[in-house]
Amino acid sequence: MKKGVMRPGHVQIRVLDIEEAVKHYTDLMGLIETDRDEQGRVYLKAWTEVDKFSVVLVEADEPGCDFMGFKVVDEAALVQLEKDLVAYGLDVEQIPEGELKDCGRRVRFTVPSGHAFELYADKLYTGKWGVTEVNPEAWPRGLSGMKAVRFDHCLFYGPELAAVYDIFVNVLGFHLAEQVLDPEGTRIAQFLTVSMKEHDIAFIHHEEKGKFHHASFYLETWEDVLRAADLISMTDTSIDIGPTRHGLTHGKTIYFFDPSGNRNEVFCGGDYTYPDHKPVTWQAEQLGKAIFYHDRQLNERFLTVLT
Amino acid sequence: MAVFHVINRTTGDRFRCDEGQSVLKAMELVGKKCVPVGCRGGGCGFCKIRVVEGEFRCGKMSKAHCPPEALDKGEVLACRIYPRTDLMIECMPQPAAPLAEQTKTKP
Ligand code: FES
Numbered sequence: 001m002k003k004g005v006m007r008p009g010h011v012q013i014r015v016l017d018i019e020e021a022v023k024h025y026t027d028l029m030g031l032i033e034t035d036r037d038e039q040g041r042v043y044l045k046a047w048t049e050v051d052k053f054s055v056v057l058v059e060a061d062e063p064g065c066d067f068m069g070f071k072v073v074d075e076a077a078l079v080q081l082e083k084d085l086v087a088y089g090l091d092v093e094q095i096p097e098g099e100l101k102d103c104g105r106r107v108r109f110t111v112p113s114g115h116a117f118e119l120y121a122d123k124l125y126t127g128k129w130g131v132t133e134v135n136p137e138a139w140p141r142g143l144s145g146m147k148a149v150r151f152d153h154c155l156f157y158g159p160e161l162a163a164v165y166d167i168f169v170n171v172l173g174f175h176l177a178e179q180v181l182d183p184e185g186t187r188i189a190q191f192l193t194v195s196m197k198e199h200d201i202a203f204i205h206h207e208e209k210g211k212f213h214h215a216s217f218y219l220e221t222w223e224d225v226l227r228a229a230d231l232i233s234m235t236d237t238s239i240d241i242g243p244t245r246h247g248l249t250h251g252k253t254i255y256f257f258d259p260s261g262n263r264n265e266v267f268c269g270g271d272y273t274y275p276d277h278k279p280v281t282w283q284a285e286q287l288g289k290a291i292f293y294h295d296r297q298l299n300e301r302f303l304t305v306l307t
Numbered sequence: 308m309a310v311f312h313v314i315n316r317t318t319g320d321r322f323r324c325d326e327g328q329s330v331l332k333a334m335e336l337v338g339k340k341c342v343p344v345g346c347r348g349g350g351c352g353f354c355k356i357r358v359v360e361g362e363f364r365c366g367k368m369s370k371a372h373c374p375p376e377a378l379d380k381g382e383v384l385a386c387r388i389y390p391r392t393d394l395m396i397e398c399m400p401q402p403a404a405p406l407a408e409q410t411k412t413k414p
């Protein structure tokens with residue numbers, strides 16, 4: 001049942017070299033730099049996003065993901081969700097308004113898989129980039145590289161998937177769209193959504209806590225995914241796998257790495273879900289096909305190369 | 308431009324590495340597979356090796372996988388080292404659990 005969580009809002013990604021990373025996320029992926037702050041963090045957005053930023057890059061000794069934030073419908077929902085998280089027994093941390101530039105107060109909590117999440121209700125509305133609000137053109141000229149359309153989802157690796165499911169579904173109002181079950185019926189992958197998309201966030205079981213598998217960005221067409229692959233070659237960017245199709249979600253995809261080794265995805269297509277849909281289930285015995293529908297086998301990197 | 312040679316004494320593989328090229332990239336270019344290839348960005352630790360002989364320059368590497376103590380022992384990430392002389396390297400045991408264990412959820 002919906003509890004007021006609306007959509008993925010932002011992700012803060014740690015990088016080893018900020019300028020190299022900015023070049024990757026802007027020139028190659030087509031995000032737009034919208035601001036920087038005193039901590040040296042760089043704020044980026046994809047062109048169709050209405051708020052000021054969705055990706056925050058921060059220079060650090062160790063790459064990975066600091067947190068992912070979800071936007072909630074309003075302050076009242078934020079107050080209620082915060083109470084619900086506390087009642088569930090989670091510690092919540094208050095991040096004051098403005099700690100991320102032009103973003104309202106955030107409520108941060110860490111789930112048992114070791115990942116930090118945030119909820120917030122307000123962020124500066126800057127509108128879609130490069131098109132007018134009234135009588136907009138189809139797309140803006142002047143986009144770079146892959147011309148990423150929006151920040152779409154993240155995949156995290158960690159333990160305690162059942163507890164994470166409980167929080168996301170029963171406290172935050174997410175809906176389980178897809179899952180992978182092992183022969184004993186234990187869920188080893190869960191794709192959760194607050195929208196019609198097959199995932200706004202996904203988790204795969206892994207012994208080590210808090211690992212980051214990828215941040216994903218939406219493209220419109222398969223042709224765009226192929227063009228992304230061309231650009232990856234042209235720029236000698238580190239490729240992981242693709243272009244190919246996932247069995248899970250059936251999205252068409254390519255995986256590659258940013259200059260600090262964080263995995264990125266751009267994808268198009270994919271199935272849709274409504275809250276009355278039963279979860280789509282893949283069996284762990286078919287995990288290869290579930291992840292890479294054409295190869296039908298996992299590359300070792302998919303399970304072990306993480307930041 | 309200088310050309311160096313890298314010998315992996317664990318596997319016996321030998322390959323050339325141009326000045327300014329990372330050891331991992333040089334290995335991939337000649338189609339060898341004697342060091343595991345992950346992110347190629349110094350982030351995942353998959354390509355960790357030990358350099359037992361030779362001089363090299365380091366690029367930025369994740370502290371999680373290459374803390375200063377490791378660096379002192381010559382334990383580095385092959386995707387982020389650039390030879391200055393010929394190098395003798397050896398493989399490191401892979402810390403990652405095998406595939407079957409990775410996907411198991413504790414009951
Ligand atoms: S391949 Fe990831 S650290 Fe070298």
Ligand SMILES: [Fe+2]
Nearest residue numbers: 155214216265
């Ligand atoms: Fe994805």
